[in-house]
Amino acid sequence: MACSAVRAPLLRNTTVRHYAAAAAATQSAPAQNLDIQVLSNKITVATLDNDSPVTQVSVTFKAGPRNETYETQGTSHVLRLAAGLTTNRSSAFGITRNIQQIGGNLTATTDRESIAYTLQCTRDKLDVGLKFLEDVATRQVFKPWELNDQIPRLRYELSSIPETTRVLELLHKAAYRKGLGYSLYSPKQRIGKIGTENLQHFVNTWFTGPRCAVVATGVSQEQLNKFASQLQVGSSESSGEPARYFGGELRKERSSSLATVAVAVEGAGLNKEKEAIAFAILQRAAGTGPHVKWGSTSAPLYRTVATAAGKDPFAVSALNASYSDSGIFGFILTAPGNIAGTLTTAASKWLLKPSVTDADISRGKAELKAAVLYATDNSIARHESLAQQALFKGTVASPSAIIAEIEKVSAADVKNVAAKIGKGKLSMAGIGDLDTVPYVEELK
Missing domain, CATH: 3.30.830.10 (Metalloenzyme, LuxS/M16 peptidase-like)
Incomplete structure (x- = not known):
């Protein structure tokens, strides 16, 4: 099981989040069978079936530090670290062992507005991998003793943040104060204070169908639709406060x-x-x-x-x-x-x-x-x-x-x-x- 906060200091790959998403989709889809639709549970499903032998499937939610409050700062960080812990259907050992058995990789990545759970595995093992991707993304239980076991890892991450990343976190705090100003990393004073109820409330509020996208490459649209339609997510359309820049x-x-x-x-x-x-x-x-x-x-x-x-x-x-x-x-x-x-x-x-x-x-x-x-x-x-x-x-x-x-x-x-x-x-x-x-x- 692996997890990471950001792949680069400037909020992940610059062409991924800030430039590519900014362009309007005004032209035709690419030649490689790109399909996108919204299912009855309001989840957006997008598939690029490019015949790749290695498939990638992401369950992404529009939820991150900007959805936290002053009292719940650090929830997104702990939630990312909790990826792969025991769910209501699988143990942490079972998830890790089965993903390793199929030669797969399951990661959790976050930025200020989203969290993504991504599975990578060979195409012939996808059915097995999808079961555990569903568990990690939507069937969390957040057992208190398992969360306590993550505290040393949390402290280690906080101690190894690069200076450039630290200054960017401070810059966002100065610019926005709340919302987008809340850090990707848990404040030190919140270590050990984000418990099961905080995490479950955050998931129940923000991990909903209208705020979810299931995206895959190297998978057929039919197979992905079947997987996405079975996800246990809420149907409410919770909306956060608009961003407010202060300086x-x-x-x-x-x-x-x-x-x-x-x-x-x-x-x-x-x-x-x-x-x-x-x-x-x-x-x-x-x-x-x-x-x-x-x-x-x-x-x-x-x-x-x-x-x-x-x-x-x-x-x-x-x-x-x-x-x-x-x-x-x-x-x-x-x-x-x-x-x-x-x-x-x-x-x-x-x-x-x-x-x-x-x-x-x-x-x-x-x-x-x-x-x-x-x-x-x-x-x-x-x-x-x-x-x-x-x-x-x-x-x-x-x-x-x-x-x-x-x-x-x-x-x-x-x-x-x-x-x-x-x-x-x-x-x-x-x-x-x-x-x-x-x-x-x-x-x-």
Whole structure:
């Protein structure tokens, strides 16, 4: 049994969650038998039968930290760790042993708005694997003594979070406070306080048919429909509070020679598709760091910071995250503490008045299209893209349709969203040696 929080610091694969799902499914489905429909229990089912000998099936729910409350923070983290524990039909040992016997893999992944349980196995063993996928995703019982056994694992995860991830968690907290501001990781003060009742209430409230998508690659639509129709999920259409961006600042001093700083303004959510894609292009145009080890880049954000840094070492990247109804756009940088303040000021000046040329935008579009196509070549990334699109959009766009939507965004559209950034309210987070790092009100 395996489980992971995020595959990359910036909220999983960028082409999966924030770009691919942003494109409207306005063109025909891909040539490989892609079917999508909504069953009588309101579960969205999407299948790509590509004749692959290895099948992937995900049961994904629109539930994550943004659905928590102040008193229940950390529920999503504990829920992810509880994947594979005893259910009302199988023991933890039975689940692990049977998945191993068929050479399969069962994982749980989360982001701020979703949790996905994914089975990977050979096609001829799928019937066996689906039974245990159903158990893990919908038949949890959360026995108290098993939850207590997960506490050392929880503490280990909290102690091994990378600094870049920590600063991004602080940035979301500063920007949204609640909802999207709640962390992917449990607060330390909540360790051992998330019990059976908390988890069961969360599952009963948010693990429902209208908030569920079952997606598979290498499986027939008929077989997947049969599996999805038997899932024991509720039928209520619970809806959370709309995201509300506030802006603000959080700093965490640490004994370190480095400072990691993130600054952002409100971006665009997936409900504003064209703007979301424009921000995605702007991120690539601004620069996400060198693509060659020890190399450099001509991206404007990098050039601005490099000029301020001189010969001193640093790392900087534009960041962009689009959620269902909101988003953030900004930068994250790491540098020695003695120059971190100078670099933060320089990068913030660029952010508040971003300067990108038509050539930068053209390069950004090319990089974004390449990222979408590279994800298509990766079976795991392609599967995750299908799952997120089905869950949040109710439709699935082919790679060619996504590329077409990117092409529709003009240089003027990108410059328009760039012009709005300077009017936004800043959010800032810092961790490490922050002696020289300015406060957020000093950046305007």
